[in-house]
Amino acid sequence: MITGAGRRVAFYAPLKSPHHPVPSGDREMARNLMAIVAAGGASVDLVSELKIYDKQGDRALQEDLRAQAKTEADRLIHTLPDMDLWVTYHNYYKAPDLIGPIVAHTRKIPYVQIESTRATSRLSGPWAGFATSAHRSCDAADVIFYLTANDLITLKRERFENQNLVHFPPFLPAKTLPSAARLTGPMLTAGMMRSGDKLASYQIIAKTLVHLTGDWSLQIAGDGPARAEVETLMAPFGTRVTFLGQLDRIQMAAAYDRASLFLWPGVNEAFGMVYLEAQGHGLPVVAQDRPGLRDVLLPGTYPTPEDGPKALAHQITGLLTDPALRASLGTAARRMISKTHLAPAATARFWSAVTPLLEATT
Incomplete structure (x- = not known):
């Protein structure tokens, strides 16, 4: 009580x-x-x-x-x-x-x-x-x-x-879960663009994208003083990567809703509210196995930092090519958020x- x-x-x-x-x-x-x-x-x-x-x-x-x-x-x-x-x-x-x-x-x-x-x-x-x-x-x-x-x-x-x-x-x-994502759109990344740990995560993402094949696209939500550096990192991927800028709550919810998965390595994140938001919308998360993240991510197997970007790309490929797996993980994530977060x-x-x-x- x-x-x-x-x-x-x-x-x-x-x-x-x-x-x-x-x-x-x-x-x-x-x-x-x-x-x-x-x-x-x-x-x-x-x-x-x-x-x-x-x-x-x-x-x-x-x-x-x-x-x-x-x-x-x-x-x-x-x-x-x-x-x-x-x-x-x-x-x-x-x-x-x-x-x-x-x-x-x-x-x-x-x-x-x-x-x-x-x-x-x-x-x-x-x-x-x-x-x-x-x-x-x-x-x-x-x-x-x-x-x-x-x-x-x-x-x-x-x-x-x-x-x-x-x-x-x-x-x-x-008090309640947000709407569930369709899981059919582009991948989504969200993070402030500043030097240090945030930029390190963007660097890992750029190295990960190199290993992807097939028809993929990524939307990036966020802005900050290191935006020019992030844009330079993503330039080799041309129109496959779209910058959304800083979004308000409504716009961010729409970005989650149209995404297929959420990608953020999580370098030195204490826990990361974006992981809760993404999973609340039912997005499967691609992240590295790091201490703070273990407290907010759906239990499962995540690549370690030592596994490198290629392991993240392998996880992404598995999710992009298996709609049933995306749906299953998304449902489990929403259940976890509803119960605990x-x-x-x-x-x-x-x-x-x-x-x-x-x-x-x-």
Whole structure:
């Protein structure tokens, strides 16, 4: 039974406010989390928009952010209305929660975290101070919700006392499944175009396409500062590859609906919301066997990074030449998303885990 009715929840995301003007996966996830907590009947207040983020390991910046965080914590300690619970999203060594543990302890508010990581390798070096703070913030949490099995490894190894670690599968912000794809159109890729891991995935795709034969086509949804580099990678394939640009939700849903499969290698993806979206539409996914992806992909056999692009091409060919296999995998994927990765399931998991905590403090 969901028991959030009448509760008041303080929400904070040190990495990026849910109200930030620049779209990103972190902003979207923060918004979705506020919605699923509220769906349990609670009132959810974004209590601070202070951004605590050090991208480069700049100790001077870290000290300045600490000073800002202290001022913000002092303000909240004196002005925050009565709260039943504090929720912090995404505490890690580059963006530690420097506010929540102090305010929650002083105001005697139960404190929980969603998607936190412990990086012992960062306890020395330029992020040492922030990494230590992230660990201490983890220690302060009564409950930590983890999204992937990979995150659980260090959370479990360094769990503080009787801290409760609760699996919280990534979810789509919807109550029901979207429409099912026709599975007869072009392949679909979707990813931001920026240097680093995203560009690395596009490079793998280009190397994969070289090995494809027959009548195939690929549509790419996304945009970004590395678009020219991605276009150069895809130029050898001519009109077989079409760039759709940045799509809104409705346009993206239409792209999923007309696709035959979803292709994204997933270099260093934490988990990747696009995989949930694609599978929600019933698209079979071609991806590499990587830690974060295992938590959101339909169980099956996926090529390892070491297998290389040729193995991805082999998987693509098998799907493109077998409509029955595409349909079977798509149906199974939709069943998995419906059971585990929709908003109602996330709401139920959240309130099931925190209700005993709230009852103990009543």
